[in-house]
Amino acid sequence: MRPYTFAAARSVGEALEQARDGSAYLAGGTTLVDLMKLEVISPAHVVDITAVPLRGIRAGAKGLSIGAMERMADVAGHDLVAGPYPMLAEALRQSASPQIRNMATIGGNLLQRTRCGYFRDPATPCNKRSPGSGCSAVDGHNRSHAVLGTSDACVATHPSDLAVALIALDARLSLRGAGGERSLRLADFYRLPGSTPHQENELRPGELITGVAVPALPWARRSTYVKVRDRQSYDFALCSAAVAVNVRGGVIGEARVAAGGVGTRPWRLPAVEQALKGKPMRLETFQAAVEHAADGSRLLSRNAFKPALLRRTIVRALVHLAG
Known part of the structure; x- marks a missing residue:
């Protein structure tokens, strides 16, 4: 660590x-500290925001709001969420x-970096870590890598499980920076790698995620998240x-479907979603x-x-909802 x-x-x-310039915010620290130890990232200045009052889980007519500093475990167990x-x-x-x-925050989870082993190894070329150096995964060990949204420059998957569920629910982020406050759909927040995989999202320099808003969706009570991975504990999704x-x-009136582990x-x-609409639940x-x-x-x-695993995983989720 530098x-x-x-x-x-x-x-x-x-x-x-x-x-x-060159600073990083420290919340739960479960991603930042690891990457600093590996010298994958080396911020010149670290701002601890653990005492910043960005907490609260509330529900109203417009939907659910979650403070960016809420802990993942607390949100998962909250009656307004579960x-x-x-x-x-x-x-x-x-x-x-x-x-x-118990440590990681909602905002930090949405900003976590890829688990690609080449990104986390400074001894190997990685365009996401060192722009222009190449993508070692294209011809390397790529079993866990993406098949959707990839480019010649990067094939790394996005690691967040929470982001997949939030995008299915059409959630929005509240952001605050030097230019004031703004709101952005989470689906528009993440960038495709293209030729600039190091530019992962639309967060501006010095800007903070202050909260997440999930629109009211009464029928979301009939929802599920299915995760396929090599081991059941502490592993990232293959799909x-x-x-x-x-x-x-x-009959299915409406549906929301999003996938993780397969895309950048x-x-x-x-x-x-459209193919399910108006069809019998079978x-x-x-x-x-x-x-x-x-x-x-x-x-x-x-x-x-x-691709085959993706199709089977969605069917498995739907079968679960069908009882």
């Missing part, structure tokens, strides 16, 4: 005043380990699916609806199994 200066903030205003939005609670409970969920359905008289960002699947419907879920996939040497 030397850096340190400051602590007690308000959003203080945090923004402390921010400068009952009305099961997919959120399940996505959080299947993330990381209990110890990390995941966040699914919610509105069923009336045995959380991947909403509107074609699958296995044949599910199997037909996912036929084109992986359209546009770009396969690598070791991850050609992912």
